[in-house]
Amino acid sequence: MDINSWMNNYTGESDFILMGFFSQSKHPALLAVVIFVVFLLALSGNALLILLIHSDTRLHAPMYFFISQLSLMDMMYICVTVPKMLMDQLLGSHRIPAAACGMQMFLYLTLAGSEFFLLASMSYDRYVAICHPLHYPVLMNRRVCFLLMSVCWFLGSLDGFILTPVTMTFPFCGSHEIHHFFCEVPAVTKLSCSDTSFYETLMYLCCVLMLLIPVTVISSSYSSILLTVIRMNLAEGRKKAFATCSSHMAVVILFYGAAVYTYMLPASFHTPEKDMVVSVFYTILTPLLNPLIYSFRNKNVTEALKKLLAVKPPFPKPINK
Numbered sequence: 001m002d003i004n005s006w007m008n009n010y011t012g013e014s015d016f017i018l019m020g021f022f023s024q025s026k027h028p029a030l031l032a033v034v035i036f037v038v039f040l041l042a043l044s045g046n047a048l049l050i051l052l053i054h055s056d057t058r059l060h061a062p063m064y065f066f067i068s069q070l071s072l073m074d075m076m077y078i079c080v081t082v083p084k085m086l087m088d089q090l091l092g093s094h095r096i097p098a099a100a101c102g103m104q105m106f107l108y109l110t111l112a113g114s115e116f117f118l119l120a121s122m123s124y125d126r127y128v129a130i131c132h133p134l135h136y137p138v139l140m141n142r143r144v145c146f147l148l149m150s151v152c153w154f155l156g157s158l159d160g161f162i163l164t165p166v167t168m169t170f171p172f173c174g175s176h177e178i179h180h181f182f183c184e185v186p187a188v189t190k191l192s193c194s195d196t197s198f199y200e201t202l203m204y205l206c207c208v209l210m211l212l213i214p215v216t217v218i219s220s221s222y223s224s225i226l227l228t229v230i231r232m233n234l235a236e237g238r239k240k241a242f243a244t245c246s247s248h249m250a251v252v253i254l255f256y257g258a259a260v261y262t263y264m265l266p267a268s269f270h271t272p273e274k275d276m277v278v279s280v281f282y283t284i285l286t287p288l289l290n291p292l293i294y295s296f297r298n299k300n301v302t303e304a305l306k307k308l309l310a311v312k313p314p315f316p317k318p319i320n321k
Contacts, residue, residue: 015095020181021276039082042288046071056304062140066122074287077111081182101183106164114156120214121148127221179272207263258282
């Protein structure tokens with residue numbers, strides 16, 4: 001190996017190789033088809049939800065505004081990883097340039113971080129709606145909603161701007177094979193030939209902070225909601241509140257549980273196979289499940305869907321005299 005090749009390998013300028021998980025399957029072609037179908041369903045489901053929310057005036061409320069933003073994030077989220085993974089399987093090339101790997105990492109971190117804080121904002125919205133219904137129009141007006149959404153995007157991008165440059169500037173002097181289907185921070189960090197223990201500690205603290213703030217807001221909001229619901233005398237109101245909150249909590253548990261496993265559990269709990277399975281769950285399945293869990297169980301959303309799908313007959317029915 002000449003000096004130029006060695007320097008390229010050491011500085012990380014050469015391409016990375018995404019090993020993926022198709023090689024672990026006995027039927028990779030079938031698995032690719034299943035993932036492609038899930039990808040299309042996730043895109044169409046979230047796009048339909050955004051269309052319904054923006055087209056039906058009954059859904060022009062803070063809760064649905066946040067749901068539309070969640071759907072937008074999920075669409076972007078799944079597009080960051082799945083198309084590249086499927087193209088690699090189709091073309092048989094698993095290489096990804098270092099710049100493209102860094103961009104994928106940045107987008108993934110930004111979207112994941114933004115979604116952490118968005119879920120917290122959604123829990124606060126439900127807290128105000130259930131616990132302070134008379135003050136809801138003031139506390140959750142249009143300006144407040146846009147402010148909360150801007151903060152979510154800002155904090156998410158801050159996570160991407162902090163972790164991505166540091167991770168991608170480590171020297172990679174050994175194998176460039178990433179045992180993952182996308183450039184996730186822990187998988188890329190493992191390839192570095194330098195001591196990354198201090199960085200991993202900082203990353204752990206950063207992730208704890210990114211998770212602790214939203215989890216605190218969510219826990220406080222739902223504790224207050226639970227107490228309020230228990231005090232309700234109307235069974236119908238109690239049932240409606242429980243239905244709304246249980247849907248939100250299902251999304252929260254799915255998303256935060258996977259994040260805790262990936263970024264907060266010690267290395268002894270991790271294997272490349274387990275990491276990929278967990279990543280598939282929250283990068284591919286969660287964007288598919290979010291619209292189903294969060295919105296299409298909602299009466300207003302289903303009515304908006306029926307209204308959208310309603311087709312008027314081309315000719316009026318004759319009037320019977």
